[in-house]
Amino acid sequence: MSHAMPQRRGEESAPSTERLAIGINLAADVILAVCLLFFLFDARRYPMLPLDIAAWALLLAVVTLTQLGAARRVRLPTSWWTIARIVFGAVIVLDVFGVLDQVGNGVSGPYPTAAIGVGSGIAMFATAHQRERSITLAIAALGILLAVDIVVTAPGALDPDLAPGIVSLALALAPPIVGVATVRAFRNMVEFQSDLSQAKGTTSAAATSLGQTASEQLVRLDMQAEQLLDDVASGRTPLPLSESLADSASTIATQLRMNLVARKSETWLHHALTESTVFGAISTIDDPDGLAASLAPDQRDGLLTGIWMLAGDGERVAQALTVTVRRNNVGAQQRLAVTLELIGVPKRRVDPAAWQAISRVGRYTDVYSTPTLRVDVDCALDLVADR
Incomplete structure (x- = not known):
């Protein structure tokens, strides 16, 4: 099932990107499942379990609605990405405070699991017609918040609890970073190959001809010349032409000659x-x-x-x-x-x-x-x- 977000109004469809989303979102789902399992195994050790349960409930709700929206089973608002970012922020806060009394007391945790899963949630929007800059800013914000949490809970540079925190940070940031990089590379490749295919169309055309841009300009000039001649023939424009109309006719003629001359060398x-x-x-x-x-x-x-x-x-x-x-x-x-x-x-x-x-x-x-x-x-x- 493709998890790409529904296409927004005015945007071109990108079925290839949506198919690419299947692999990205599948990897994100796997990481989410692993984080959820860690949470369930350590649930009895959380000092403020209700906060962590609320964090996971919010995260799973956003992920589920995003996937249902991609499958067109529900209609999501156009501001869904904004809503999701707000919810992701709430998930991080709830999860961090839910384990704040225990993290740092032992290498075994428990650690914020829902906050780590937020990275996978962000990754699902990489193929959802969102601007890459907004996705990057969300990744940076997630990284900063988790890094601050690591520094607060494991202040010593050689503290043994620092290593699991770094692993958690990498696990949180890897899915969205890989997703954005993959989508960017894919779009560049598609644009590159599409441009080459369009250019190859010229190899079977006439040896010397007008290009697409020049053809559009020639059509425009032809319409202007035809309109001027029709106005003169119908009497709407009296002869001799006024100075402004004469200058306009001269400009049209000059541009037509330039197009004809350019055709010989272009x-x-x-x-x-x-x-x-x-x-x-x-x-x-x-x-x-x-x-x-x-x-x-x-x-x-x-x-x-x-x-x-x-x-x-x-x-x-x-x-x-x-x-x-x-x-x-x-x-x-x-x-x-x-x-x-x-x-x-x-x-x-x-x-x-x-x-x-x-x-x-x-x-x-x-x-x-x-x-x-x-x-x-x-x-x-x-x-x-x-x-």
Whole structure:
């Protein structure tokens, strides 16, 4: 059963993240069960047992309602995360005060168990469309409260009771920290692969074309020009045009010419990189003659895959990426020289599959001089490639 929180209004569905929540929440449930067993075994030793029972009742209520809400068996309020944090705070206070007279008197405890289980409760919200910052702040608050409890109850640096307290702290913080890290890595990977899939769509498109951004701009300009012409034809706008309308028409014409000129040099490679959400901000394409359009579809796919695998892995991305394309004619054979320069990518971190992808483009050599990785590719042109 997936324990992810229900989707809030205005947010995109994330079924993959919800499936990921199954494993995270299962691990959290196991830790909760272990903490509950420890509590039941030591129940007779708690000096203020009603406080600890109340703490566990509140914790289990929040966890149960969260899971029922994820299964859409109950409807939770939109402020459920806020309510849960308040309840978690109450659980920690009740549980700590419930054992305050005994902790530190012996290595065997008893120790706050419900307070440790709060970490597992927080972990359940890692995949619940909550902001990572709010989850991190909740983890930090839990860690600080438990650390203070350890210091108060085991003040000596070499006190034997300090070790179980540290273990308890680690047991409390590990589930939410691992949950947040896992979800972050998963989302980065999905975004990275989605961006690559979208970019690969350009390899089968026309060699030179308008990208998505330029296409939207062209549609807007076309509508403005059509509206102006229709107004003139219908007589709503008299001739000669006023100075403001003339300036507007001139601007539209200039932008249309710029789009048409750009189409000759903005190849599939330009659109694949500059419109990428991952590499758009760091990419520079030096291909004034639009030579990348001459590459065959398989070469395009290999070059694009190689660039993506060289420049990032979803977690870490290059600081700068420059792609240069020039002619490299040898005799009667037409060839291209493609140079990739990446800053901030250690060669030891490069996936071997990246070199396999680059080899599909042509013969390559690589040189690494901190912090720049340079890859020179000599590729033969397929004269029947889509132009």
